Amino acid sequence: MNEELNQEIKSNKQYNPQMHSAEHILNQTMVRMFNCGRSFSNHIEKKKSKCDYRFDRNLTEEEIQQLNSRVNDLIQQDLIVTEEFYLRDEAKEKINLSKLPEDAGEKVRVIKIGEYDACPCSGLHVTHTKEIGTFRIISTDFKDGVLRIRFKLINE
Numbered sequence: 772m773n774e775e776l777n778q779e780i781k782s783n784k785q786y787n788p789q790m791h792s793a794e795h796i797l798n799q800t801m802v803r804m805f806n807c808g809r810s811f812s813n814h815i816e817k818k819k820s821k822c823d824y825r826f827d828r829n830l831t832e833e834e835i836q837q838l839n840s841r842v843n844d845l846i847q848q849d850l851i852v853t854e855e856f857y858l859r860d861e862a863k864e865k866i867n868l869s870k871l872p873e874d875a876g877e878k879v880r881v882i883k884i885g886e887y888d889a890c891p892c893s894g895l896h897v898t899h900t901k902e903i904g905t906f907r908i909i910s911t912d913f914k915d916g917v918l919r920i921r922f923k924l925i926n927e
């Protein structure tokens with residue numbers, strides 16, 4: 772892992788591995804349910820987070836409930852979160868690297884959540900998905916081609 776980035780992340784007290792791991796699962800679930808891209812912009816904080824998607828409408832109440840239950844099903848499966856390193860060219864064949872910064876180097880760190888999701892990322896994650904707690908969408912709205920999903924985690 773990039774040490775400088777690691778330090779930067781650790782020094783940011785707002786950064787929360789549970790929230791950030793939930794974001795990975797939410798993104799993959801959005802891709803699978805709606806065939807859209809992963810969030811292009813997000814704000815991840817301990818209390819509540821938001822992810823923005825290029826989309827064509829707001830979600831219905833049923834879709835929100837379906838998203839909640841799919842994400843929580845995955846969390847409850849207690850999937851193992853692992854990191855793998857690939858050479859950039861090798862990774863290109865397996866994973867969409869469009870989000871990867873050009874200066875990310877020749878080695879690409881890919882975070883896998885069970886067999887459900889694989890995404891290049893340099894952040895901090897939980898080791899098992901049950902550590903995330905319960906995922907709950909607070910609200911969604913749609914404006915100018917952007918769907919915003921706000922969510923929180925409930926931990927007892």
Ligand SMILES: [Zn+2]
Pocket residue numbers: 791795882892893894895896
């Ligand atoms: Zn990550």
